Amino acid sequence: MSFSKSKILLKNIFLFISILTFTFINFQSYFHFLGNQTTIYAYFLLSITIFYYFKFEISNLKKTAFSELIWRTFITSVVCFLAFTFCVSLLKSLPESKHKIFILGFIKTLLIVSICIFSSNGFFAFKKLLLYQKSKFIHFSWLIFEYSLIIGFIVSELTIFNYEKIYFFTMAFSAFMLFYLIFHQKWVAYLNFKSKIEALFFTFLISLVSILIAFYSWKLSIEPYVFGILYKPFIVITLLFVFSYSLVAFLVLVFNLPTSSVFEQKFEEIVSMHRLSDSLQKGKSEEQVYEVLLNSSISAVLADAGWIEIYPNEKEEKIVTRQQLYFGQVEEIKQITSNSLKLNLKSKEVFWIKSLKNEIKSSYSVIAIRYESFLSVPLIRADLVWGRIILVRETRDGFDKELIDIVINFCNQACISIDNFKLIQEAVTLERFKEEMQIAKDVQKRLIKEDLGIFKGYSLSNYSVSADLVGGDFYDICKINETQSIVLIGDVSGKGTSAAFNMAVTMGALHAMVVPGVSTALIAERANMALSASLEKASFVTLSVFIIDIITKNISFTRAGHCPGLLFRKCTNQVEVLNSKGMGLGIIRNNKFNQHIDTQNFNYEPGDILLLYTDGVIEIQNEKGEWFETNKLIEFLNTYATLDVIKMKERLKKELEYFSGNKEPKDDLSFLILKFN
Template structure:
């Protein structure tokens, strides 16, 4: 067949398909047939890894060549790729350029070869090799001329195949990213979203292991929220701070990183022995880095700039979804807290007396200003018998529904024991044991309970670890009522003492919770007991209700009404003339 006819026929075959795999097989068939070779190989230049890959080959045992590669200047093929010149070798055993490793790997014995570069616009794309002329002959100058002409056609077809593959890949990537965006918009729950992200990410860039790591803004720790392909036992041992490891470095710098060989990067923390290369990109919400995508491959140089751009584009879409999920979670948490606070306020409100008590010879008032969080403050006036009034103030450690429920238990048990007509010290002992048996160890109640004998003007009280009530005598002297015992619910067998206190005309007694004295100014200064005593000294002549209002105004002014206040609970008892 004439050379022109061969080339026309070859052109038809080469243009019949520009799918890369099919094209390469057609190129090999043409090479083997046209120069009557025993085997042939297409060796493509991998510029990223700077090597020649035996992409595909035909001939005896040639399938074993598929994963063999050469450095650019190794072997005859390496020399041709480097020089860009064709070469014919009649006896490879006499040519120093011959590299026998490929033969050893394939168990194929090469005697002679014809090697021609695949060049396009001066750039070497690869090499085509014909191995061993059938019948034991030599490759002729005519074979070299035919192969050189065929190589030109092959290079054009190969370049077109690469362009088409690139265009298809880019189209597929855009379509995939668009579909990813649509699919991610369907979810609001964080766990579901992260699982979907891991699945969809694989459609964009292949990986052998992947992790989505979110940054805890409070602790600056990196939390591995969702992973695939990782050893769970190793993950549980990993506690990264921002700046540690590859993921921590990306979280700190907000910059992507490509690692061709993790063994050569000191930042890599070896969780997977088989990991060879890695890509990590930040997940950013506005200017804030909220997390990191980390992809790992078992092959070196698995990722390139195109991979980075794709994962970054994916991360941008995922960031919007993650932020939306976070806002959704925050909204749900806020709603849950609001519902909890509403319930807690309702519980707390039912504890408080409906009005101030009427006691002959005394002016008594109570006040509770709940905080935004709702604590466990409580006060009550309890009618016992004629001329006897119970006065109680208490504070539960903690906030919200748990504190409100414990206060409910305390109030119920306190009233039950009061109705049994026990002594105050016995009442506290029984209430203490009940709380110790029924609440968590970190929860407890501080309280003051006293019985006011309005006829004899005597207050008998006990203080269970509470802020000591302040008694201002009519002569201006100050006493603190601290007798009693430890907070309720702390120790199983706590005992309490009680003290009778005689009251006289002009005396003022203030009971309060720590929200009053522990209120802070914008500068961080505590209101304190001394300021409270000063307010009492300045305002003792006011009615009990007005005195409480004055104390509240002074605390609010001290905090500039800007700091978040704890519950403010106060009781004022004035002895009238």
């Protein structure tokens, strides 16, 4: 900010100085209050300030505003030229008067000013054009050119050094550089057709003006009353530069005119490509991407109409956007292409027909459509054709290889866009699912309580972990009355969400049956009945039910397909496997079920331990793929029976972790440890 401000300030200072100098020179020519040498210095100051004024003036312009730059240069040139010719004509027909010397001086100064303005304005304007998209080398060459010009200028103007050879050499060298530099006209390619026509006109006039100014200056310089200041090599070189650069620009423009439509076309493609990738970055909706794709493709290949269809599934197809076509026309073209041309629009091929009319003349006598060329490019994602863009043109053979490649490029870009869009959508959905799952987990935590409460007659500890966020294992202990409690443990086949749902249903059914007087077999039977109705065909539930009576110290149990519990007898130091006949729930879904289960009884003594578990515990695998197995559980009971239940739980957890190494459990696993008082 401050930089450009200081530039403007500098520019205005130069303007001020030049006006001041201009006034001074005029008075000087009349009054002669200072010597002749002063006038020369004043001219030097005047031309240099004008020069620098334009340097800053033009460097403030926008880099790519070529038309504006040329327009300004042109206007300045015309004004200078008018001033110049006015002065020249005045010089020739100046009437004799006592103020003649003053007027002559004024005209002469004006002449110099107009030439300076013309040449410096042209010089810096063309410098800007020349250095557009410069290479390092061009920039370097330009610097050499400019500096040699300045050196030559100082040497000639101030006559400080009378080294004519140096002066001649620098001028000759800069002239030589000039011929290398004037052929850098890259800016021409960036104009559109209209600007090119304008620029053509302006550059021609600028070169004309420069040659006229040069010509008259040369003629004037031999007139005795105008001393040779106009014929300065510095001015010659700048004028030569302005002339030759504008002339070359004119020629380049002439030869560029016929191909300018191609450039414009290419630009349009680039802009369209940008628009497509823009819509990708800005996360526009799918429909918007389709629209941008269609519009870009149509304008890029000069098609007259088109549409995009997508295939949500094998059978369906949906037209998502169309341009310059009625729905009926789309249908008509579709029918022609699929019926008479037998195009399979769902294949990965690019279809390209030179003339629809020729292809189908036999089968359709009257063709309502007026389109001849046909182009269809598939939209492919994950190796699957999910849509197609169809473009038509009224001219025959309207699409060539080049244009088709553009459309294919566009389609690829659009596919990425839409891919991204879908990925974001999927991510959002996934996030929502995660939240739902978290809720499910919370619900499950309420069903499978970590803290089961305190019961008379035994102490207990429990542990449960799911392979997924939610699982199918379940256990619970409920009081029936003051002396009896019921212990449930089970496992729903499968894991994850469906297992969790079935688990919740099972828990509900079981809880409903916790009433005084109930028997374990009845619970299993009723649960089987309830689940038969709701479980899917390949699902089943395993269950063990224990009713503990702490007065009689008797336990009755029914095993319905569940892993047999283990009972550690304190008096014998032996572990009993509580095996019995038992069918899983949901396997036999009729009243034959009760034939396959039975109820067993046993008495316990204080210090006895009951270990109940789900199959996840014994099927936990180590790195060799071996199972934990029941034997290890028996061993565990024998070893750690003296610990209290909490310590036993921690111990068993450690054992399982140690056994499985770093392997994640494949299945849900749960266990319950009861130690009787």
